[in-house]
Amino acid sequence: MKRRTLLGGTIAVAVLGLTTAAIGQQAPIKIGMSMAQTGGLAGGGKASLLGIEVWRDDVNARGGLLGRKVELVVYDDKSSASETPAIYSKLLDVDKVDILFAPYATVPTAPLMPLVKQRGMLLMGNFSFQVNSKVGHDMWFNNAPWGPADSWASSFLDLGQKAGGKTIALLAADQEFAQNLAKTAREVATKLGMQVVFDQAYPPSTVEFSGILRALKAAKPDIVYVASYPPDSAGILRAVNEIGIGDNVKLFGGGMVGLQFGTVMENLGSLLNGVVNYNTWLPEPQMYNDGTKAFFEAYTKRAVEAKVDPLGYYLAPYGYANGQMIEQAIKAVGSLDQKALAKYLREKTHKTIVGSITFAADGEWKETGVVQAQFRGIKDKNIEQFRSPGKQVILFPAKMKSGDLITPFEAARK
């Protein structure tokens, strides 16, 4: 009995101590999220998180928001959809966070959409693809520059058509993101009056692509649209290097994930030459905005220590931009009222380090910010070369253009 009294007393004192400490200073604004730190999406998740952390430190150095410090509450979702509902429920019900950021990528985000809609919470998306199209949550804002669903394929196929392409081959991984890309590519091809002469999905575990590429080559397409994931992107480029792709191919690439990551680019080296692929940020002069340079200086310094992508072009600046958007919204609204913040985000244009962002009704970018760029003059085993302009020449959009397309693909590879 005595021991119990002592224990109770200790707990009471501890609780009392904690409460007084909390009252002593204003509670921080908590931003909650899950982020892949293990599993297949961990590489991207960690880089994205570092971008958000750089923003947190910047905003706290500027005195925080509403006179309160900004704190991140982050849990590992193991790259899995089955982990996120419980994590976000904890963020909302136990940690009582003020703002929610979505996890990196589509699969972990998809189960959250109905949850945040039911709870009336604002959710800042993080590089997912069309997760809101069926749910229709009016407080969802995606930081990814995809824009309208078909803009991705249309930008690439448009380039191909201008280069004289009439037929198209589709090669896509049998996974959610790649299949979404392939679907829109088929629709856009029909709209542009192009003929699909080859349409192949391959299982995600495929490592050997020479058979598929031989069949593709035999179909003699003008444009090859590839929607692949990092391991297969490398496998496909190696197979292309081995057996070639045919002289009539004018444009090759489009939706190859992985060719944006520093280590993958370093490993592939000269095999990248000639490929036209999507990207979200590149060190071309047109892509610098207010704060972009300072961000990358801070990121590069911390990337080594955090063991993440040393370049960090793909995700990290967009993580920072998510912070910037919420910062602007909170400052303008003057509170953490979810509806008011969402209204501000929906109606205004937001200046960020990745450019000006305006949202459409579905919470995606009104205009696409995805660029299509061609790899040029890449040498083997040198990651630093990707920091200089001219290595990935922007072909689309027109206002960002930093060079012209070199065709055919076989000529551009040399």
Place this chain on the structure above:
Amino acid sequence: MKRNGMYFWGGAALFLAGALLMTQVIGNQYPFFACYVILQFIVLAVAWSILGGYAGYVNFGTSAFFGVGVYTAVFLFKATGVPLAVQIAAAAAVGALMGFALGLLTLRMQGIFFSIATIAATIIIETAITNWRYVGGASGIQLQRPAVMAPFDNYVEMLFFVQAVMVVLAVAISRYIQNSWIGRGLQALKDDELAAECTGVPTLRLKLTACVISGALMCAAGAPAAMYLQYADPASAFNLNYSVSALAMSLIGGTAHWAGPVIGAILLGVTQQLLTVTISSEVNVLVLGVMLVLFVVAAPEGIVGLIRKVRSKRNEGEG
């Protein structure tokens, strides 16, 4: 024996009453989300143990059964919008059929070959679902939950209670098997299948029974997951993690007694949930790995085996 049964059913009723009370009293959603996952793993581990523990057939295909359960529910919900109970019942039926097919496999394959075949089955089924566009294919499918039924005021609370009922069902079945002629027969064929056959144990019938029951329970456990996530994609539904966890939970708890998988699932499930929201980095994978190694080395017969050993030593000491 009878007194044991009374204790068991009393405990089960108390557990269900507690679960129901929780849904009525606790307003915070998080416990239901977290406990749902733990309960789901209890059903999976108990189901795995019926074949893997009693009969000694190591099944790596838990994720195949779980995934088929998820997609049976997705298909039925999309096609007809049937209620949750029907989804679960249908998943159990499909699981039983799958279990029957798996049982026939044991005719030709034993030991490691059987285990490899179950992994192969997972890959084949996942590939088939990945190419089935009606249920979302590779892109996955988002689902909108229907209205919740009384007395629950929240769908997750209802799912939690439904899963609690399934835990009681699974444990009751497992306990019945262990204490009946089926359990003794399975035990015999686990020790030496040929000898068991020679002494008149109907090995094929027993293996088929174990496979059918185990498969039905695993699929049934997967069915509510579609509504829990409100989303299904092949990579998550057929995640190998379900197979590994179900196996690890049974091994850590002990496979010789029905309580083993329950204890293992609670221990490992709670640890996983805690680590997710505490350490939450690569370290939690390491912690689980170390835990597994420690248990395999220190308690090869699981926690139940350890308890038995301690008890028998104490009895010896007293004697």
